Amino acid sequence: MEAPQQELPVYQTSPNEDVVIEDQLRVLIDPSEELFKKVKSNVVSIMNKQQGECLYEIGTDSSGTPVGLNEDEYNASVENLNLIAESLSATMSLVVERYITSELKAGIFNLRSHVEDVCIDVRYAVCGNVDSGKSTLIGVLCKGRLDDGRGSMRVAIFNHKHEIETGRTSSIGQEIVGFDEHGASINTKGHHALSWGEIIEHSKKVLSFLDLAGHEKYLKTTVSGMTGNMPDYCLLLIGANMGVTRMTKEHLGLALALKIPLIVVITKIDLAPENILKQTLSDIQRILKTRGVRKIPLVIRNEEQLMTALRGVTNDRLVPIVLISNVSGENIDMLRNYLNAAPPRIHWDALYEQPPEVLIDQTYFVTGVGTVVGGTVMAGVVNANQTMLLGPDGNGHFNPVSIKTIHCKKVPVSSARAGQSGGFALRKIKRSMIRKGMVLVHPDSNPKAVWTFQADVIILFHSTTIHTNYQPVVQCMTMRQSAKITEIHEKEVLRTRDRAKVSFRFLYRPEFIKVGMRLIFREGRCKGIGIISRINLEEDLENEYS
Numbered sequence: 001m002e003a004p005q006q007e008l009p010v011y012q013t014s015p016n017e018d019v020v021i022e023d024q025l026r027v028l029i030d031p032s033e034e035l036f037k038k039v040k041s042n043v044v045s046i047m048n049k050q051q052g053e054c055l056y057e058i059g060t061d062s063s064g065t066p067v068g069l070n071e072d073e074y075n076a077s078v079e080n081l082n083l084i085a086e087s088l089s090a091t092m093s094l095v096v097e098r099y100i101t102s103e104l105k106a107g108i109f110n111l112r113s114h115v116e117d118v119c120i121d122v123r124y125a126v127c128g129n130v131d132s133g134k135s136t137l138i139g140v141l142c143k144g145r146l147d148d149g150r151g152s153m154r155v156a157i158f159n160h161k162h163e164i165e166t167g168r169t170s171s172i173g174q175e176i177v178g179f180d181e182h183g184a185s186i187n188t189k190g191h192h193a194l195s196w197g198e199i200i201e202h203s204k205k206v207l208s209f210l211d212l213a214g215h216e217k218y219l220k221t222t223v224s225g226m227t228g229n230m231p232d233y234c235l236l237l238i239g240a241n242m243g244v245t246r247m248t249k250e251h252l253g254l255a256l257a258l259k260i261p262l263i264v265v266i267t268k269i270d271l272a273p274e275n276i277l278k279q280t281l282s283d284i285q286r287i288l289k290t291r292g293v294r295k296i297p298l299v300i301r302n303e304e305q306l307m308t309a310l311r312g313v314t315n316d317r318l319v320p321i322v323l324i325s326n327v328s329g330e331n332i333d334m335l336r337n338y339l340n341a342a343p344p345r346i347h348w349d350a351l352y353e354q355p356p357e358v359l360i361d362q363t364y365f366v367t368g369v370g371t372v373v374g375g376t377v378m379a380g381v382v383n384a385n386q387t388m389l390l391g392p393d394g395n396g397h398f399n400p401v402s403i404k405t406i407h408c409k410k411v412p413v414s415s416a417r418a419g420q421s422g423g424f425a426l427r428k429i430k431r432s433m434i435r436k437g438m439v440l441v442h443p444d445s446n447p448k449a450v451w452t453f454q455a456d457v458i459i460l461f462h463s464t465t466i467h468t469n470y471q472p473v474v475q476c477m478t479m480r481q482s483a484k485i486t487e488i489h490e491k492e493v494l495r496t497r498d499r500a501k502v503s504f505r506f507l508y509r510p511e512f513i514k515v516g517m518r519l520i521f522r523e524g525r526c527k528g529i530g531i532i533s534r535i536n537l538e539e540d541l542e543n544e545y546s
Contacts, residue, residue, distance in 0.1 A: 028081055029069070036080070040084050053120055060106060060311075064311065071103070090114060123210065125233070127236060139175075141339075142177050206409070220473075226258055232342075237267055238265070238266050238280060239266075240323070244280065254520070263320050268326075296319065298318055300321065301323070306338065313341070351378070351380065357441050360375040374423045377418050377420050382415060382417075390426070397449075408422040436478050450513060451536075454504075456499070456530055459495065467493055519531070
């Protein structure tokens with residue numbers, strides 16, 4: 001059965017690009033009423049797509065080249081842009097500005113809505129080799145303090161006791177950083193550590209960091225975090241003293257396979273000798289330029305390079321590289337400014353009107369509350385006291401459940417909309433009946449579980465050949481299960497870098513999947529990626545009643 005495509009709408013427009021304006025450079029110096037409305041319409045369109053914020057360039061011509069304006073023209077443009085911001089109940093803040101010549105300068109400004117119920121959420125998946133400083137960097141960004149060189153910051157964000165003892169992340173940790181309408185960090189305000197609720201209450205933009213595991217034995221956990229939590233961007237951390245390792249390449253390939261924009265962060269630059277740091281930087285630049293990757297690396301060392309990176313923030317081919325130290329604090333503020341300015345990549349607004357759907361990635365039992373599931377809302381709006389269908393179970397059935405309460409980022413809410421992660425307390429259901437990979441869907445969507453499906457795949461690596469009856473582990477969103485290859489269309493065997501249409505059959509239970517979803521299949525070091533092109537409901541129905 002052919003099913004509709006399931007592709008998340010991704011926003012890929014550069015600043016000032018939504019409405020065509022002939023003289024972009026001088027448009028705000030002394031605009032006519034008609035031109036002022038056209039620029040305002042441009043800003044409104046971008047803010048609607050980016051959850052209430054817009055990056056706007058002053059001193060840039062229509063081709064996107066920073067040309068610069070003199071002091072009077074620049075100030076007039078800034079004043080008129082501020083009038084636009086005020087008319088839209090938004091606050092304008094300077095992100096970066098630089099002098100093109102001694103008299104001409106250009107700048108990038110952030111217009112951020114300060115309407116009460118608007119809060120922008122951008123997710124960053126933080127991955128990289130073990131001991132590259134992932135947890136430490138998140139701790140420095142979230143706590144507003146530098147590390148002491150002995151792991152004081154990473155201890156603050158670990159989930160389990162054994163992680164503190166070993167210093168290695170084995171689960172998916174989550175931390176948030178809040179920014180107000182002026183772009184100032186909320187986490188560092190006040191004399192005490194703020195709770196998540198206080199951060200959310202005072203923030204107009206929240207950055208959610210997913211702390212993923214770096215060790216090879218936790219690779220499946222890292223893959224689950226990348227596929228199921230829908231990150232907007234991927235922070236790939238590389239220890240300057242260790243260089244590019246095999247796990248660095250694994251995580252780089254994972255981000256490329258899932259088409260998640262990359263930001264490379266080279267850490268521990270205070271420890272690495274100059275020649276080792278230079279070699280590490282050269283290695284990652286060479287890998288990014290290779291034929292299979294085809295990215296454009298850009299090292300950010302000053303405001304000019306930061307401006308270039310921000311201008312190409314929605315261009316997937318541009319990969320910023322930031323060199324930092326969590327101990328000395330070098331370039332930490334520059335990285336924080338870039339992360340704060342980056343807009344949401346996924347256009348969740350387009351999915352609000354669809355039937356609600358939640359992918360489950362965690363299950364809990366809370367004393368006094370009962371069974372709680374955690375997951376990401378993929379479409380629609382989920383309300384408290386709403387009845388949803390939970391499934392599929394081992395037989396492929398979906399059973400009605402009632403949602404008691406909802407928490408998003410540890411704050412009780414009445415509803416959760418597409419793009420938000422949350423915890424959902426369920427009535428009268430045992431935790432043992434729920435597993436990762438199940439979904440909560442609206443009864444009107446008439447969900448079906450499938451045993452068999454087809455996918456267009458590419459083999460990233462295999463030491464020999466793949467035949468029919470090969471049984472890899474398939475990971476798709478939060479679902480993970482072994483599946484058997486039942487047919488390889490138009491080919492007899494598959495080798496490394498081969499492309500083909502392949503039919504799979506799950507080995508243990510049916511799953512809820514859709515056409516257009518990306519999957520990763522692996523067995524040991526053998527790996528492949530693909531996109532589901534067809535689900536076979538008719539065949540499943542025949543198998544059920546035969």
